[in-house]
Amino acid sequence: MLVTLRDIPADAEIISHQLLLRGGYIKRVTAGVYAYMPLMWKVIQKITNIVREELNNAGCLETLLPQLHPSDLWKESGRWEGYTAGEGIMFHLKDRQGRELGLGPTHEEVITKIIGEVLNSYKQLPVNLYQIQTKFRDEIRPRFGLMRGREFIMKDAYSFHKNKACLVQSYEKMNDAYEKIFKRCGLHTVKVDADSGAIGGAASQEFMVTANSGEDLILISEDGTYSANQEKAISIPEKAVPLKNGTPTTKETKEQCSIETLCVNNNLHASQIIKVVLFLSILEGGEEIPILVSTRGDQEINEVKLINEISKEKKKAVLNISQITSDKLISQGLNCIPFGYIGPDLSDSFLNNASTWERKFTRFTDHTAANLNHFVCGANKIDLHHFYFNWELLGKLKHKTVDIRKARAGEHSISKSKSNLIEKRGIEVGHIFQLGRKYSEALDSKFTNESGLKEAFWMGCYGIGISRLAQAAIEQSNDKNGIIWPLSIAPFEVVIIIANLKDNFQKDLGEKLYSYLKNKNIDVLLDDREERAGVKFKDADLIGIPIRITVGRNASEDKVELKKRSDIEALVLSSEEVLKRTFEEVSSQKQVLSN
Amino acid sequence: MLVTLRDIPADAEIISHQLLLRGGYIKRVTAGVYAYMPLMWKVIQKITNIVREELNNAGCLETLLPQLHPSDLWKESGRWEGYTAGEGIMFHLKDRQGRELGLGPTHEEVITKIIGEVLNSYKQLPVNLYQIQTKFRDEIRPRFGLMRGREFIMKDAYSFHKNKACLVQSYEKMNDAYEKIFKRCGLHTVKVDADSGAIGGAASQEFMVTANSGEDLILISEDGTYSANQEKAISIPEKAVPLKNGTPTTKETKEQCSIETLCVNNNLHASQIIKVVLFLSILEGGEEIPILVSTRGDQEINEVKLINEISKEKKKAVLNISQITSDKLISQGLNCIPFGYIGPDLSDSFLNNASTWERKFTRFTDHTAANLNHFVCGANKIDLHHFYFNWELLGKLKHKTVDIRKARAGEHSISKSKSNLIEKRGIEVGHIFQLGRKYSEALDSKFTNESGLKEAFWMGCYGIGISRLAQAAIEQSNDKNGIIWPLSIAPFEVVIIIANLKDNFQKDLGEKLYSYLKNKNIDVLLDDREERAGVKFKDADLIGIPIRITVGRNASEDKVELKKRSDIEALVLSSEEVLKRTFEEVSSQKQVLSN
DSSP, X not given: OOOOOSSOOTTOOSHHHXXXXXXXXXXXXXXXXXXXXXXXXXXXXXXXXXXXXXXXHTTOEEOBOOSEEEHHHHHHHTOHHIIIIISOOSOEEEOTTOOEEEEOSOOHHHHHHHHHHHOOBGGGOOEEEXXXXXXXXXXXXXXXXXXXXXXXXEEEEEEEESSHHHHHHHHHHHHHHHHHHXXXXXXXXXXXXXXXXXTOOSOEEEEEEEOTTOSEEEEEETTSSXXXXXXXXXXXXXXXXXXOOOOOEEEEOTTOOSHHHHHHHHTOOGGGBEEEXXXXXXXXXXXXXXXXXXXXXXXXXXXHHHHHHXXXXXXSOEEEEEXXXXXXXXXXXXXXXXXXXXXXXXXXXXXXXXXXXXXXXXEEEEHHHHTOSSEEEEOXXXXXXXXXXXXXXXXXXXXXXXXXXXOOTTSBOSSTTOOBEEEEEEEEEEEEEEEETHHHHHTTOEEEOTTSOEEEOEEEEEEEEHHHHHHHHHHHSEETTEEOOOGGGSSOSEEEEESOTTOHHHHHHHHHHHHHHHHTTOOEEEEOOSSOHHHHHHHHHHHTOSEEEEEOTTGGGTEEEEEETTOSOOEEEEHHHHHHHHHXXXXXXXXXXXX | OOOOOSSOOTTOOSHHHHHHHHTTSEEEEETTEEEEOXXXXXXXXXXXXXXXXXXXXXXXXXXXXXXXXXXXXXHHHTOHHIIIIISOOSOEXXXXXOXXXXXXXXXXXXXXXXXXXXXXXXXXOOEEEEEEEEEEOOOSSXXXXXXXXXXXXEEEEEEEESSHHHHHHHHHHHHHHXXXXXXXXXXXXXXXXXXXXXXXXXXXXXXXXXXXXXXXXXXXXXXXXXXXXXXXXXXXOOOOOOOOOXXXXXXXXXXXXXHHHHHHHHTOOGGGBEEEEEEEEEETTSOEXXXXXXXXXXXXXXXXXXXXXXXXXXXXXXXXXXXXXXHHHHHTTXXXXXXXXXXXXXXXXXXXXXXXXXXXXXXXXXXXXHTOSSEEEEOSSTTEEEEEEOXXXXXXXXXXXXXXXXXOTTSBOSSTTOOBEEEEEEEEEEEEEEEETHHHHHTTOEEEOTTSOEEEOEEEEXXXXXXXXXXXXXXXXXXXXXXXXXXXXXXXXXXXXXXXXXXXXHXXXXXXXXXXXXXXXXXXXXXXXXXXXXXXXXXXXXXXOSEEEEEOTTGGGTEEEEEETTOSOOEEEEHHHHHHHXXXXXXXXXXXXXX
């Protein structure tokens, strides 16, 4: 069943998505929901087989957990609200008894509960369970085909340990397994430090396929000693341009409500100014917390870092964060705040009459701002700024100094070398986490330790986006004619094209080669459709089979064409030689990929 | 990770469910939703591998369709209402955009739509696509573990053909594949004629594993020439006991409102009486239709047959059927109907003031009643029956004569032999359907036929309950000590128990045998837990590994114990002999199961 499209589908923005649709690999059923057609399913199975082999070798056990999750479990871990009412990423429904169920986007809750009921003793540890399963996320903006779907295939693994050292050991082991898996799949990946996000935990790293269409921005040091997702990245900020000494004074700065206008009018550099931004943060449980963030004027705020700081400070998950606008103030019944002229010392009295917000600011100051000896900042009145001020003059502020700035390309890495950071875009195909005891404590999942005491499990979790990985491989390897699959995950290793089916020499020889390769366990496709040879060549290129054998008009002289998808030229050889080279090519490519 | 339970779980009613829980194969997460633990997952994978091999051999192509279905598709086929508001078997939800989605309980809609878009010509047919996937059903009463879950694993296949003859051919081919699959899984199945139910279509057959705990009642002729699900079964009813001739008369029958009291008081046989039952049927679209069913007094009404007849008559799906009670009459504002004294000619005028019901009865008469020359029946007034009446005396009734009686054990089969029917209970593990063009017509899914005209595909569909099959195998094969798996689907083929881990002879020999068998591709489990030998024996029996090798105190003399799970006695042999016999046993059992 080989059915391809000639036209570029209108709604596919990136090349890999276009090629999957044109090659007949996937069919869209509704937004972010695709059917995997037979060719695609073969690719998925080849990937999952590689994943299974490497994980089984690493001592993991395969399992299958439910997709329907009772809300109770997620309420116990404290994630129900965030995943439904909050970010709303979890599809949820009520069953005929009116009980709430979620469709699993991830399985920490389920597995932590089960393991707590099943395992009792440190002697049974460590254990690492994995599953390969369809997951669900009600994405705000599903796009790019399998890259960001609402229904997608994941491998997720969860490990359980008696202490942190054992967790770290397994984490390293999984790291190695992941590197093998991606290599065997023919992918070039970069490993980056990552934010743990809604999953939580201490350390985490992502495996990224670099590609211009990638949704993640990553920063890599030129010497390769540092790499991180921008959400997580830290760097050495550029030094501030020294501000000449001056007497602290408050000056009129009419219509200079932006950093730019302030610089131009007063001959300042952005790094000499303190920028203040107000956010409203909604916590799990519904509390609405006004946040005041101060940073150096030439820096940008990293909202992921900010959310983590708020969550740490308030000891609660952050459901949502957004900038405070005049509209929001009005709906709270508050007087206007002098936006554009705010200083770090903006008084809590501005919040006095707030109807639902907390009536004080939670204040965070980025190190870049805190480190300034003297600076320019807003004076909390329209058209007024403080010049040559310092932190002491602002009075006793209750603020926390933290890293909440965006690291950027061009800055120096924090590794010893202080090498320059460069920017790339990446597609996240894997993510490994040291969870620690977040879930086991929340869900009261415990074992008896060596001292005979009950203790919460130490946990790790490890994901691979199987369906996304398949598409990332295409994004990484294609040309104007179509896909160029790595041999190990191609739907077929070899395609045999019989140029003219009515020519018995061609037909017989083609079928003979096909049977022969098939018997030797080569995954071979025989294109014996009644189509013109040109159509078959185009299709073979489009669907990206690594090796093409063409049986054409020289079949009667036992001459056959051999062409690698990645090569331009074909070789004309005897059928025996073609078979020999095909075997060599398949086994050598497999070996390269697995070493 | 081998963790078993000693106690019989309180909420497991049938033996297979108890053994799955006790053996640590599954863990309940919520009603009708289970996690497949590593041992169970191995069983599931062995079954799916067999299914894949046989279906691929039969020319089917594997695919994976979405689990989230847009409601539009199901509205196009006319099943949305029935599967949600009606029977309510489909879980459904709204996404963040407020669009309705169902969780796939079956995939006719999705695949029919896709194939209509992908295939154009009869030249591309036939095509048979299958998937192995988790399905969802919001069961009213989930029970018996994996037998009737709300989340379960199915293999479903859908075939597309250019005409009916090709459909029948594929249907037969799938039938053969199914027989091979069940045989290879070590199951004894009975094939029975089945009702097509909500799936629809012309012919369908179920594959049943017979077991006392089975939810289906099946009727099989003693000579094996006929077998059917009772829902579908037809038979030759017993002859009515002749009613002596008498003058038609209407008599007082005070307090004789049941067939039994009428018989006793008037020396009648139930087969001489016409029994009338009233139903209310709700059709798709919401119409409420009163139904009057007449049958012979000794017969029971088969509601499945009745639903099919209503649906055929009204050309609409029946969402629900229930008997009419006094309460229902009151809520319609109707006068009381003389229950217990109703005749087939009950006047439609009883429905005159119905608020939402159709104001006339749709009348069905079973052949057994229609064939009576004269009979006793209700006179439509309390305490009055007609005696020696005939159909002519009841006036011109607009009723349809149909088969809506339950066939029963003891009756004669309709096959040539007229052999007696016996009753068994069955677990449905497979179901094959000739769908015809029901879905392709509804979803406008067409191909160009040999005459160049557009025509709706001819379709078949074919299901296997993978997770249910696993449990059915246990229900069919167990003893007081636990499960006795067929070798082909056992989680391990062989278990090696080292009786005393501290004895180095035992440990070394056990590990040597383990490596040896593993290298020879025998699926072997080494039980090297620090437990007493007795505990390990009990566990090996409970989880049901077909072959047990025990390395015990005679290890130093190279003597080892070999025991089949299904045997009582163990053999003590040299380790070499044990290996030899193990190979023989594994290969012979595999061969028996696949021939």
